[in-house]
Amino acid sequence: MKVTIVDRQALGALSPIEVVAYLRASGWIEAHGLEGPLRTWERRLDSGEVVDARVPMHPNWRDYAPLMSQLLEVLSETEARSQLAIFRDIGEATSDVIRFRADSGGRSDGTISLEDSRRLSECAYRTVLAAASATVERKRAFPARKPAKAIEFTDSVRTGQTERGSYVVTLLSRVSPALSTAQAVLPHIESPLSPELPFSRAVTITMARALASLEAATLASVSASSMDAFEAAVADGVSADLCDGIAVLQGSKVISRLDITLSWSSARPGPPDVVRCSSFTPEAFEVLGEAATRLRERAALDGVEISGPVVELTRPGEKLHGEATVAAIVEGERRKVAVELWGDSWKVADEAMAKRWLLVCRGDLHRDSRQSRLKNPRDFRLMPPKSDDDHSAEDGELE
């Protein structure tokens, strides 16, 4: 479909940074040594001909929109793509794009029921919020009141155009461009941008890792008939909230598969080692509903305090770093809990062991079939033993 975009508002909404990011990613090269408010970008065609694309740099100047229209025309002719497709891609250039694609089993007219559309949107929203929460801190389950930063981020995410073929919900998470891209557009400005990872990008990375881990945990739990894999996946950002986000599709009788794909903003390349496509079937929706319940049950073990004698303390190297094994009461049973220590916390554990006092600390207790481990340990202190029972674990058999 050949369409010429003439709407001033739409054209004016394209920013120079987005356009430059798109041109860079599409193989255009900036012509250097030229002055003025128009920047020239070049591209060599297969025929050997060199084409120029001119980018206006001042969005608030009166002729910005018509010049953007001219630019779209050049790009459309050069790349043999519709202006609409290019317009969309430019708009996405400074955003990470997350696509939730629902396969409705053979129906390819691009429509789904209103109820399934609502479910898919709900799935997208919950997944984003869960990933944002896990980016703030890792937890098995988040309370109803999510971290403020996660809510703020989720509110900033935009829904893009739906796409034909299957039903697709497209989310756009704006990411500040890499310094090199921004400085190409604003060379004389002391960039307020930091080389540190923007929170929005950190969320996309967490989401990618969590979804890949969730997909693997789902397969593992089916074959092993155990929820341990989900427990281990909490470290990658999996949570009951994320499981619930996918499981919301359980109610659909038509959706036969959910694919979630992530694309990095072309203005800020992402890490190449991150898996960016995860898929879930209706069988997985059911398993994830169960996983959410189990993780919520165990969420009570987040931020728990343990106390007990130190039965073993390691220090592999010269630095004050090692691991303590604490014989603590967990869920009514005395268990050996591994706690990683650094610096002052190692000293406290060493003193506890020497004095035969109890080591007290707080953290997130994780259990699998092999061991218990306290993650994110903090608030270390010593406590005198209340009775001889406190040291009975040193002599008896423990799990």
Place this chain on the structure above:
Amino acid sequence: MFVTAKKEQFSLAFIHAVVTVAGFKCKYAFVDDDSVDIDVAASRGQLSGRFGAPQIGIQAKCTEKDDGSGDRIRYKLKAKNYDDLREAHLHIPRILVLVCVPSDTTWLLESEESLVLKRAAYWVSLRGAEPIGEQESKTVYIPRVNRFTVDALASMMKTVASEGQL
């Protein structure tokens, strides 16, 4: 066709002919409401300068009221057109080109030997001109020496390539 529409189309044709003979690209503007009718652009490598390949935006007008006397031509512009042309913050410089046609209808004479478009066109840059407040129109004065010719257009484009503005 109404006379107004004929004048508009004739002025575009006149300017298009000059631009074409001067060797530049002539494009009709798509985006409405911007007071630019024609974009004139040099091809890649055609004109070199520190501002890259030059472009000029032209607003075309036509009048039959100029009798050829005096050293200036008066023309009344609508307030919107005037403001669009006097704007200082533009990526591409703009000019007004006024095509003056005879008061009778002998605008075009053609024979086997020649094609004559009557009568002449004149140009002016209003960049940075004073604002007009609440008025609905503004009379502008175009120097008669500013004839819009092939050579004049080529000279303007060279200036834009080297100076960035007219």
